[in-house]
Amino acid sequence: MLFLRILFAFILIVHVKGAATDSQDCKIPAIYNFGDSNSDTGGISAAFYPAGPPTGETYFGIPTGRGSDGRLIIDFIAETLGLPYLSAYLNSIKANFEHGANFATGGATIRRVNESWFLNGVSPFSLDVQVEQFHQFKRRTTYFYNQAKNKSDRSNLPSPDDFSKALYTIDIGQNDLGVCFRSLTNQQCVATFPDIMKDFATAVQQLYDYGARAFWIHNTGPFGCMPIATTNHPNPKPGFFDELGCRKDQSDVAIEFNKQLKDRIIQLRTQLPHAALTYVDMYAAKHRLISDAKNQGFVDALSYCCGYHKNGVDIWCGNKAIINGTEIKADSCKNPSKVISWDAVHYTEAANHWIANHIINGSFSDPPVAISQACTKSITM
Ligand SMILES: *[C@@H]1O[C@H](CO)[C@@H](O)[C@H](O)[C@H]1NC(C)=O
């Protein structure tokens, strides 16, 4: 029976209700984003600790709460879909939610952590909280939209009809790994993944129940290739670093995380009959960039532009400290466009642009659809 199913497996491509057009492209009127600093456009900065200069220096000219010198992948996604950059839900200044909202916050995890972590950079706005914020956002904007008497009353509010046609993007998991690496052995970390996947699936199911249909889900990147993971290991054992110089054990845990994430998404496709779930292999895209850095116009793949991380000392981008009697200010490099890592954790605008260009056409996606067609549902029978 199983053999027959595999033998006759085929892929059926249909459009999710409400989003189809004559052309192949879905008309995507809005983006709702969930995640961590990889896609936070100002949430955690608005809520707690505003990011200072030199963040934002390349593109916006001022700090915007993005962990980069410029635009993030989510910004390039918005550009591609012809939509404005997403306002953070938590940002009350000059926010515009007509074409979506961003619930991502730097430091966010899928799984709730206890509050002792909040003092260590983990966000209290975990994925489950972000989903509830979305629910409240939808209820309240719908109420005010329907109350409005004229167009100017409705400005900055999304049309209630757009929620079912919007693209729901998710990029989260990196901090679940980070929290794990700081408190457990790698093996113990992997043992927590089934619970994390359960929470992830619950969040997607909940968004579905609130009307989401088209999902574009990034897996987690090569954790061990973040410069912060590779610095301060002066005498590594053989095999500690892989051929690219990335920390092998941590990247291997990320690969296992992604394997379980992909399996969950495949399960969700059968559980959520009207959803289109696109799984995007961000790990592979980022890994491709890092392994081919020189040919792609970047210098040494594992260097970083801003910050000081040496001899057991970490001075984060934009900060200063006195080391052995000398003041060291962690400023940015001369040419961020040649460097992949912005601050030893996050990517530069140039790297984000490269990654966005390579994922947007679907070449790292399962099913292999471009983002403009992400309402396309694939059913394997
Ligand atoms: C919170 O988590 C930390 C790290 O895992 C642990 O050491 C601590 O005991 C926990 N605190 C509570 C109140 O559970």
Ligand SMILES: *[C@@H]1O[C@H](CO)[C@@H](O)[C@H](O)[C@H]1NC(C)=O
């Ligand atoms: C729109 O309606 C509101 C009352 O709901 C009113 O105060 C406002 O002046 C109106 N604006 C325009 C441009 O008609």
Ligand SMILES: *[C@@H]1O[C@H](CO)[C@@H](O)[C@H](O)[C@H]1NC(C)=O
């Ligand atoms: C400070 O100086 C001592 C002695 O020269 C040296 O061993 C240590 O690595 C220096 N620390 C840093 C952070 O450079």
Ligand SMILES: *[C@@H]1O[C@H](CO)[C@@H](O)[C@H](O)[C@H]1NC(C)=O
């Ligand atoms: C997707 O875009 C990238 C970057 O422009 C290109 O290298 C790749 O060949 C494209 N893939 C497909 C399937 O169009």
